[in-house]
Amino acid sequence: QLQLQESGPGLVKPSETLSLTCTVSGTSISSNSYCWGWIRQSPGKGLEWIGTISYSGITYYNPSLKGRVTISVDTSKNQFSLKLSSVSAADTAVYYCARSPIGARYYFEYWGQGTLVTVSS
């Protein structure tokens, strides 16, 4: 059974880097059938796509995040990660990881349960 589980600090200071990991079970993250993405949800901005990484490591990012995003994959641990630099209060949100089929890399068919990240000093 497919499971995605986000993990990482729940509190990040302004100007620092937010780092989250998504651990995948029930399927191999290196399968050529899927892409892996991050989406966040805040009361003010609703659901917002952050970025996606393909099984081969090609990345796609939301231009609105202005180069602050890095997504990477660790196939040895069956995990993928998100780094968001120079955070501010506007980055406070619930962060979700999700799986997409390779033919529709921006369709999020399965989601993790989400993790709340608060940006505050």
Next chain:
Amino acid sequence: DIQMTQSPSSLSASVGDRVTITCRASQGISQGITTYLAWFQQKPGKAPKSLIYAASSLQSGVPSKFSGNGSGTDFTLTISNLQPEDFATYYCQQYNSSPPTFGGGTKVEIK
């Protein structure tokens, strides 16, 4: 970016009712015969759950009481025979082009 506009933002309905939610894209989201539109259900404190993709295809395990329709820029999600577990917030999302974007949501509440 493609803007996705849902209406209504909320609605009240009774158990057993049939409800329809509308989603409009700011530009076409089809390529050939495929329309890149998905619908999600979200309950409080939970992650969104995929219901429909390609505008009208049911995600595996989703009951047939959920149906999607539409083409071009106008789409609908219909829920038949509303049950207590269906009261939730519903979102549409386009995945035709980057960045993928979501509608603002429609909250379905118990009357």
